[in-house]
Amino acid sequence: MLAYRMIPPEYTEEYEIKHVSFGRPHVVLLGAGASYAAFPNGDKNGRKLPLLKDFVEVIGLEHLMSEANIQLPFDDFEAIYSRIALDPDLTSVKGRIDTAVYTYFESLELPEGPTLYDHLILSLRRKDVIATFNWDPFLWNACHRNRSTASPPSILFLHGSVAIGRCDNCKIVLSRSQVHCKCGRAIEPVPILFPVTKKNYNSDAAIAAHWRNLQRALKECWAFTIFGYSAPKTDVEAVALLKEGWGRVNDRNLEEIEIIDIKNEDSLRASWDQFIHTHHYTVKRSYFESWLAEHPRRSCEAIWAQNMDCMFIQPFTPPRNSSFEQLHAWFKPRIDAESAG
Numbered sequence: 001m002l003a004y005r006m007i008p009p010e011y012t013e014e015y016e017i018k019h020v021s022f023g024r025p026h027v028v029l030l031g032a033g034a035s036y037a038a039f040p041n042g043d044k045n046g047r048k049l050p051l052l053k054d055f056v057e058v059i060g061l062e063h064l065m066s067e068a069n070i071q072l073p074f075d076d077f078e079a080i081y082s083r084i085a086l087d088p089d090l091t092s093v094k095g096r097i098d099t100a101v102y103t104y105f106e107s108l109e110l111p112e113g114p115t116l117y118d119h120l121i122l123s124l125r126r127k128d129v130i131a132t133f134n135w136d137p138f139l140w141n142a143c144h145r146n147r148s149t150a151s152p153p154s155i156l157f158l159h160g161s162v163a164i165g166r167c168d169n170c171k172i173v174l175s176r177s178q179v180h181c182k183c184g185r186a187i188e189p190v191p192i193l194f195p196v197t198k199k200n201y202n203s204d205a206a207i208a209a210h211w212r213n214l215q216r217a218l219k220e221c222w223a224f225t226i227f228g229y230s231a232p233k234t235d236v237e238a239v240a241l242l243k244e245g246w247g248r249v250n251d252r253n254l255e256e257i258e259i260i261d262i263k264n265e266d267s268l269r270a271s272w273d274q275f276i277h278t279h280h281y282t283v284k285r286s287y288f289e290s291w292l293a294e295h296p297r298r299s300c301e302a303i304w305a306q307n308m309d310c311m312f313i314q315p316f317t318p319p320r321n322s323s324f325e326q327l328h329a330w331f332k333p334r335i336d337a338e339s340a341g
């Protein structure tokens with residue numbers, strides 16, 4: 001009698017392009033480290049993205065520090081801002097800091113060629129979700145400039161963004177640059193939430209809705225990528241909400257968690273322990289080594305093929321340092337296969 005053995009098909013690029021089966025989302029969470037990695041030389045005009053340690057210098061808040069009687073060094077903006085926010089005598093200084101920060105972030109412009117954020121948006125499908133803690137306009141604007149090539153994933157702003165506003169009548173989020181909604185109502189800016197322990201995520205209807213959407217997506221997702229987010233001290237509330245969305249670690253033993261960060265693995269493992277089931281996580285040093293970069297628009301399918309179907313998979317990466325034309329041409333067969341299926 002002949003014995004038949006199942007031989008899995010070879011994981012070629014053609015196989016990856018054709019296999020579009022997932023409805024469950026890939027959720028990507030972006031922290032300050034992601035925008036920093038995406039724009040290492042700053043914006044189009046060389047304006048830098050601040051980190052907490054150089055925030056005061058980059059935004060140019062030194063004069064307000066001396067008004068608030070805060071001495072050098074200014075290397076912990078989280079602590080400085082918390083102190084100012086709690087002091088009723090510094091309400092006016094706080095107001096001017098808020099305005100200066102908003103104005104600075106609003107002035108940032110995307111560089112002309114494709115950036116890491118353009119790659120990220122093109123590498124996810126409409127079912128997927130990017131949730132960001134960053135205020136900068138880059139992610140939103142990158143969605144806009146790629147939308148004629150592919151529908152972007154859902155974008156959620158967990159701490160607000162200078163790029164968005166909301167219409168309370170239609171309950172939608174729109175570009176802040178649009179002054180009026182289609183219904184005729186003026187667009188309200190969505191505030192940016194500063195680093196204080198009690199952020200009050202319910203104070204803005206759009207931010208509250210984005211948190212609810214993220215929690216729903218986390219419950220459903222098959223892959224969760226945490227990129228450049230180190231859960232700072234003032235984000236206790238955020239981590240608790242993420243955890244509530246993710247659920248019990250023992251119920252999530254098959255899903256893939258991926259951490260993209262330059263920190264050492266022990267400290268990352270300690271930060272994300274409540275999310276990680278035994279060994280089901282990987283740490284990548286750079287976005288370009290991630291599931292998204294190596295299996296664009298097919299990340300969930302590729303993780304399934306490797307972990308569940310035990311296939312030997314290899315990466316298929318889009319061209320880096322290319323023009324938009326070349327990048328969009330590379331993605332086209334993948335996007336076409338999705339609508340064909």
Ligand SMILES: [Zn+2]
Pocket residue numbers: 167168169170171181182183184185
């Ligand atoms: Zn409206």
